Amino acid sequence: MVRAAVLPAVGAPLEITEIDLPDPGPGQVRVRLAAAGVCHSDLSLSNGTLRVPVPAVLGHEGSGTVVAVGEGVTHVSPGDGVVLNWAPSCGSCHACALGEVWLCVNALNGSADVHARTADGTDLHPGLNVAAFAEETVVQASCVLPLPEGIPLADAALLGCAVLTGYGAVHHAAQVRAGETVAVYGAGGVGLAALQSARIAGASTIVAVDVSPEKEELARGAGATDFVVASENTAREVRGLTGGQGVDVAVECVGRATTIRTAWDSTRRGGRTTVVGIGGKDQQVTFNALEIFHWGRTLSGCVYGNSNPAQDIPVLAEHIRAGRLDLASLVTERIALEGIPAAFENMLAGKGGRALVVL
Ligand SMILES: [Zn+2]
Numbered sequence: 001m002v003r004a005a006v007l008p009a010v011g012a013p014l015e016i017t018e019i020d021l022p023d024p025g026p027g028q029v030r031v032r033l034a035a036a037g038v039c040h041s042d043l044s045l046s047n048g049t050l051r052v053p054v055p056a057v058l059g060h061e062g063s064g065t066v067v068a069v070g071e072g073v074t075h076v077s078p079g080d081g082v083v084l085n086w087a088p089s090c091g092s093c094h095a096c097a098l099g100e101v102w103l104c105v106n107a108l109n110g111s112a113d114v115h116a117r118t119a120d121g122t123d124l125h126p127g128l129n130v131a132a133f134a135e136e137t138v139v140q141a142s143c144v145l146p147l148p149e150g151i152p153l154a155d156a157a158l159l160g161c162a163v164l165t166g167y168g169a170v171h172h173a174a175q176v177r178a179g180e181t182v183a184v185y186g187a188g189g190v191g192l193a194a195l196q197s198a199r200i201a202g203a204s205t206i207v208a209v210d211v212s213p214e215k216e217e218l219a220r221g222a223g224a225t226d227f228v229v230a231s232e233n234t235a236r237e238v239r240g241l242t243g244g245q246g247v248d249v250a251v252e253c254v255g256r257a258t259t260i261r262t263a264w265d266s267t268r269r270g271g272r273t274t275v276v277g278i279g280g281k282d283q284q285v286t287f288n289a290l291e292i293f294h295w296g297r298t299l300s301g302c303v304y305g306n307s308n309p310a311q312d313i314p315v316l317a318e319h320i321r322a323g324r325l326d327l328a329s330l331v332t333e334r335i336a337l338e339g340i341p342a343a344f345e346n347m348l349a350g351k352g353g354r355a356l357v358v359l
């Protein structure tokens, strides 16, 4: 038996309880978690904004050590450090055939599996495939990526969602070039990773926007050259920081209609807005036909940073080893499983960067 944070039903509080994990079957890997980041998507799954089969063990941003492998698993061995990938690609659907593995239609099929049971025998599903809010987990081999050398095991958890997403939003989706100006909306875990990534890309002006003034120090530490406290005047303020014309690129990490609209309004004529935040169906963004023509801007979605984790994690590792990307500074709190509900509250209140559950 191992301890885990279980979502018993949508909208119910998480329960910290003992779960029973089977030995890894063919094509599966058992991992002892070192750490798991608390992502906004975990909160969205617990309150029903996003849906997975329940009861489920949440947590999808994890790292740890392989303790056992099932038949046929050859790319990792017991003792290896690994990063968990919550969106494994099938390799055979239309998106995978196009190389757009982040859009794989089969990526979340594993969430319907039963991967563990509670002490009283209730079936448990692995949240977003990997069930990382637990001391140990059993996952499909495709959810396990070898940890590159020289990266601290616990902090590496962030590579599995926040950093891959923030980096990918800047590097893959917006394709920020050296000298461009960038505004990042929302300075949580993903936003801070996007700020660091804009700095890596050589952006000249990097504006961080957040509702909480206390995020300024964190944001500047991650590479922001300017900080704007979100208000009705945000778009004008951001344009003012670029001589009135607007930023080349806006990265929206909040998922709210008003923020998406503000991000778009803060870009220059021909600017690009990438939406990383996951909002609800009630968040309607409106544009008039004339302004779409006049401004010549683009607005695009971004899933998991439009990343191929197997290709991108070694690249991120090189940025970390060279000192360009810093994982530890994204973590503002190290907590136990029992601390996850309070971390959700902090997220709702707009406080802090990433909370990391140390297991
Ligand atoms: Zn996430």
Ligand SMILES: [Zn+2]
Binding pocket: 089, 090, 091, 092, 093, 094, 095, 096, 103, 104, 105, 106, 107
């Ligand atoms: Zn696929």
